[in-house]
Amino acid sequence: MTRNWSPKFWSRRTRWIVAFVVIVSVIISARPVWHLWRAVQRDHGALREIPSGFADDASRLNLTKINRVWDIPQDTEQAERQLAELLVLARRERLPVSIAGARHSMGGHTICPDGVVINMRPFRRMRLNDAKDRLHVQAGALWEEIIPFLDEQGRSVAVMQSNNSFSVGGSISVNCHGWQFDRPPIASTVESFRLMKADGNIVTCRRSENADLFSLALGGYGLFGVILDVELRVVPNARYRMEQFLVSADDALPTYDHQVRDRPDVEMVYARMSIVPNPLFREVLLTAFIREEGDIPKLHDPDHAKLHRAIFRGSAESDYGKELRWTAETKLQPWIAQKSVSRNQLLNEKVAVLQNRSATSTDILHEYFLPRSGIVGFVDEMRSIVPKHRCNLLNVTVRSVNEDHDSFLRYADQRVIAFVMLFQQPITAEAETRMQAMTRSLISCALSHGGRYYLPYRLHATSEQFHQAYPQAARFFEHKRQHDPDELFQNQFSRRYGHIASQSSDNNP
Numbered sequence: 001m002t003r004n005w006s007p008k009f010w011s012r013r014t015r016w017i018v019a020f021v022v023i024v025s026v027i028i029s030a031r032p033v034w035h036l037w038r039a040v041q042r043d044h045g046a047l048r049e050i051p052s053g054f055a056d057d058a059s060r061l062n063l064t065k066i067n068r069v070w071d072i073p074q075d076t077e078q079a080e081r082q083l084a085e086l087l088v089l090a091r092r093e094r095l096p097v098s099i100a101g102a103r104h105s106m107g108g109h110t111i112c113p114d115g116v117v118i119n120m121r122p123f124r125r126m127r128l129n130d131a132k133d134r135l136h137v138q139a140g141a142l143w144e145e146i147i148p149f150l151d152e153q154g155r156s157v158a159v160m161q162s163n164n165s166f167s168v169g170g171s172i173s174v175n176c177h178g179w180q181f182d183r184p185p186i187a188s189t190v191e192s193f194r195l196m197k198a199d200g201n202i203v204t205c206r207r208s209e210n211a212d213l214f215s216l217a218l219g220g221y222g223l224f225g226v227i228l229d230v231e232l233r234v235v236p237n238a239r240y241r242m243e244q245f246l247v248s249a250d251d252a253l254p255t256y257d258h259q260v261r262d263r264p265d266v267e268m269v270y271a272r273m274s275i276v277p278n279p280l281f282r283e284v285l286l287t288a289f290i291r292e293e294g295d296i297p298k299l300h301d302p303d304h305a306k307l308h309r310a311i312f313r314g315s316a317e318s319d320y321g322k323e324l325r326w327t328a329e330t331k332l333q334p335w336i337a338q339k340s341v342s343r344n345q346l347l348n349e350k351v352a353v354l355q356n357r358s359a360t361s362t363d364i365l366h367e368y369f370l371p372r373s374g375i376v377g378f379v380d381e382m383r384s385i386v387p388k389h390r391c392n393l394l395n396v397t398v399r400s401v402n403e404d405h406d407s408f409l410r411y412a413d414q415r416v417i418a419f420v421m422l423f424q425q426p427i428t429a430e431a432e433t434r435m436q437a438m439t440r441s442l443i444s445c446a447l448s449h450g451g452r453y454y455l456p457y458r459l460h461a462t463s464e465q466f467h468q469a470y471p472q473a474a475r476f477f478e479h480k481r482q483h484d485p486d487e488l489f490q491n492q493f494s495r496r497y498g499h500i501a502s503q504s505s506d507n508n509p
C-alpha cells in the first residue's frame with residue numbers, strides 16, 4: 001500500500017500537530033541561530049599590522065619601539081656565523097638582544113625596548129634518527145610543522161601545549177606542559193640542545209654535559225643564550241577513544257579518581273569547568289582519551305572549525321553565549337565528535353581557530369598550579385575573585401602535571417593541577433588596571449593554597465609575589481649574570497623581575 005505524504009491529504013489534526021512542531025522548533029532555534037549569526041557578523045576584524053621599527057606579542061598590549069628585527073638565515077652554517085657576528089655588534093653598540101619564536105608569550109618576553117629581536121622562525125629543519133625515537137629539530141620550527149612530519153613516520157610529540165602554533169625554542173624556554181596525562185613538563189623529553197652563549201660560543205647541553213646550563217635554559221626565557229637546535233624524545237602516534245563525564249564541581253575529583261586516574265590505558269586528559277555565571281564552575285566536563293587498537297586515522301583539517309569558532313567567540317559576548325557554548329560542548333559535541341581520533345590529530349589544533357581578531361579587545365591567558373590539597377580552596381575563592389573584578393572569563397581548562405626534575409626555575413616542584421584560564425580584555429587602560437588587580441588576587445590566592453602561577457603571561461605579579469612563587473629566582477638571575485655578565489640577553493620579563501631596581505615598578509600596569 002502506498003501512502004500519500006502531501007500535506008493536502010493530511011487530516012486537520014495532523015496539520016495542526018505539524019504546524020505546532022514547526023513553530024516550536026523555530027522558536028527554540030531562533031535565539032541560538034540569531035546569537036551565532038550576530039557572533040559571525042561581529043567577527044570580521046583583522047589583526048593589526050605591527051609598524052616597522054616596533055615589536056609586539058600575542059597580548060597585543062606590548063607594542064614597543066625596538067632597534068631592529070634580525071631574521072636568522074635558514075642555512076645552518078650562515079646562521080651560526082651571522083648570529084655570532086650579530087652578538088659582537090650588539091655588545092659593541094650596547095644593544096640588548098631578545099629572542100623570538102612564535103611570540104605567543106604575553107609579557108614582552110621576546111622584546112626589549114630599543115633592542116635587537118632575533119626572529120628564530122626561519123631556522124626550522126628537522127630529521128628523525130634511525131630508531132625513530134629522537135627528533136633533531138631547529139628551534140624556530142613550530143609544532144604545526146613538526147606534527148605532519150612525525151605523522152608520516154608514525155611518530156608523535158611526547159609533551160607539548162594544547163595547541164600547535166608554538167616554536168620548539170619558545171616551548172622549551174618556558175618549559176611548557178600539555179594534557180598528556182600526568183607527564184612532567186617538556187624538559188623531561190629534551191635529550192640535549194645546542195646553545196649559542198653571549199660570547200658567541202656554541203655549547204651542547206644535556207643532563208651529563210653543561211648540566212647547569214641545561215637546567216637554566218630550560219624554562220630560562222631566552223636569558224642564557226640562543227637555543228639553536230634540540231634533540232627531543234618522541235613517542236609512537238596512537239589511536240584513542242574519547243570518554244567524557246559531565247559532573248557537578250563537587251563530584252569532579254571523585255570521578256577523576258575512580259574513572260580516570262589509575263587506568264593504565266589513559267593517555268590524554270583534561271577537564272573544562274563551566275563558566276556560566278551564578279554560580280561559576282557549577283559543572284565540570286572531564287574528557288579522557290583512552291588508547292585503543294585499530295588503524296590510526298589520517299591527519300586532517302579540524303572538523304566544524306567555523307561552527308566551533310562562532311560558538312566560542314559568541315560566548316565572549318554574553319552570559320547567554322556562555323550558556324549556549326556549555327550546552328553545545330556537553331550535549332552536542334559528544335554526538336558529533338569522532339569516536340576514534342589519532343594522538344597527532346588532537347595535538348594539531350592551531351591557536352588561530354579561536355583567536356580574538358577584534359581591534360578593541362584581546363584574549364589574555366593566566367595559569368595557576370596547585371597541589372591537590374589546595375584545589376578546593378582555590379576554586380572556591382576564584383568564584384568570588386573573578387566576578388568581583390568584572391573580568392570576562394572565557395575558559396578554564398584543568399590538567400595534571402607531574403613533577404619536573406630538570407628545569408631550574410621550575411613551577412612543578414611536585415605533582416600539580418594546572419588551571420589554565422582565558423579572559424577577554426578590552427584594550428583600555430581601565431581594563432588593564434582591573435586585570436592587574438584580579439591577577440594579583442588570583443596569584444595571592446594560589447600562593448595561599450600552596451600553589452604558584454605560570455610565567456609566560458602578563459607581568460602583573462608584584463616582585464614579592466614573583467619571589468614567593470619562585471624562591472629560586474634570585475639564584476636564577478645570579479646565574480644569568482655569571483653566564484652573561486654584560487646582560488646582553490634581556491627582555492621585559494628580566495627587566496621587571498631580574499633587577500633590584502625594577503622592584504619599584506610594582507605599581508605600573
Ligand SMILES: Cc1cc2nc3c(=O)[nH]c(=O)nc-3n(C[C@H](O)[C@H](O)[C@H](O)COP(=O)(O)OP(=O)(O)OC[C@H]3O[C@@H](n4cnc5c(N)ncnc54)[C@H](O)[C@@H]3O)c2cc1C
Pocket residue numbers: 058098099100101102103104105106109110120139140160161162163165166167168169170171173174175176177178220221222223225226227228351365456491
Ligand atoms: C593560546 C595559547 C595557548 C597556550 N597553551 C599553553 C599550554 O597548553 N601549555 C603551556 O605550557 N603553555 C601554553 N601557552 C604558553 C606558551 O607555551 C608560551 O607562550 C610559549 O613560549 C609559546 O611559544 P612561542 O614560540 O610563541 O615562544 P615565544 O613567545 O616566541 O618565546 C617565549 C620565550 O622563549 C624565548 N625563546 C624563544 N625561542 C628561543 C630560542 N631559540 N632560544 C632561547 N630562547 C628562546 C623567548 O625569548 C621568550 O622568553 C599558551 C599560549 C597561548 C597564547
